[in-house]
Amino acid sequence: MAHGSPDSVDDIPEFLNRITRGRPVPPEVIEEVKHRYGLIGRSPLTEVTLRQGKRLEEELKLPVYVGMRNWKPFIADTIANMKADGVGRVVVICLAPQNSRTSVGLYRAALIVEGGVPFAVEFIESWHDHPLLIAALVEKFRAGWNRACSEISARVPVIFTAHSVPQRTIADGDPYETQTKETARLVALEAGLAPDGWQFAFQSQGMSGEAWLGPTVENTILELKEKGHRGIFVQPIGFLCDHVEVLYDIDIGFKEFAEKEGMRLWRAESLNDSRLLTSALADVALSRMGK
Numbered sequence: 155m156a157h158g159s160p161d162s163v164d165d166i167p168e169f170l171n172r173i174t175r176g177r178p179v180p181p182e183v184i185e186e187v188k189h190r191y192g193l194i195g196r197s198p199l200t201e202v203t204l205r206q207g208k209r210l211e212e213e214l215k216l217p218v219y220v221g222m223r224n225w226k227p228f229i230a231d232t233i234a235n236m237k238a239d240g241v242g243r244v245v246v247i248c249l250a251p252q253n254s255r256t257s258v259g260l261y262r263a264a265l266i267v268e269g270g271v272p273f274a275v276e277f278i279e280s281w282h283d284h285p286l287l288i289a290a291l292v293e294k295f296r297a298g299w300n301r302a303c304s305e306i307s308a309r310v311p312v313i314f315t316a317h318s319v320p321q322r323t324i325a326d327g328d329p330y331e332t333q334t335k336e337t338a339r340l341v342a343l344e345a346g347l348a349p350d351g352w353q354f355a356f357q358s359q360g361m362s363g364e365a366w367l368g369p370t371v372e373n374t375i376l377e378l379k380e381k382g383h384r385g386i387f388v389q390p391i392g393f394l395c396d397h398v399e400v401l402y403d404i405d406i407g408f409k410e411f412a413e414k415e416g417m418r419l420w421r422a423e424s425l426n427d428s429r430l431l432t433s434a435l436a437d438v439a440l441s442r443m444g445k
Contacts, residue, residue, distance in 0.1 A: 156250075161200075206432065219232050229265065290431045310385050311352065323367075357399065
């Protein structure tokens with residue numbers, strides 16, 4: 155399962171309406187989201203996720219189905235296809251390794267269809283610390299970070315990021331903040347980063363007006379500038395493929411912010427078609443198939 159992404163800028167009003175489940179979206183928010191999608195051309199999230207599913211199917215030698223919460227192919231339609239195919243038992247993996255009720259919780263809720271799910275379900279709550287996921291992130295990190303350090307002839311400080319959530323979510327006992335920071339810690343440890351060589355920040359805070367989890371990437375960039383750094387390296391550890399939060403928020407928004415502060419910004423490539431990611435997903439699935 156994944157979040158889903160609109161096929162075109164024209165689909166954004168309907169897409170946002172699905173995210174809010176019919177609650178009105180302010181026109182200025184719609185226009186801002188359309189602007190961001192327009193700048194990146196399109197989001198490849200669906201295309202990449204379908205490829206990930208195909209790679210996993212090839213590795214497992216078992217059927218793999220893809221369902222999106224907020225766009226096509228919708229989870230409900232995928233469930234109907236599985237029922238028609240006679241599926242009797244499934245392992246469900248969310249392409250959000252860290253568990254939050256705002257993501258994984260909503261994916262679980264989307265499984266509930268009229269009449270109940272027509273097969274037995276093994277639902278993976280989280281896989282944020284899986285060794286192969288960490289290895290996949292480290293592989294991308296090393297390639298990008300070494301290049302950045304070479305270009306600037308200095309050790310570039312690292313900012314690991316994940317999508318922010320409302321502070322009230324964490325106050326209600328959500329494990330998301332702890333799990334995102336644990337993923338970052340494990341990547342930093344495996345990559346051999348010194349404790350003072352990296353920081354963690356939350357990105358893509360919402361436009362709802364309520365308090366969202368921080369610190370923000372922008373404030374973290376300013377802190378690093380004050381310490382005399384001339385550049386920063388960003389690695390999102392909560393996103394598994396390219397989409398608007400990576401291609402716009404980091405590649406355009408944060409990069410422009412850094413440049414205005416006289417700093418350079420580099421980013422680790424997204425996992426996308428990573429073979430290590432496929433192996434991680436396969437291992438997660440196989441771990442539940444015997445239960």
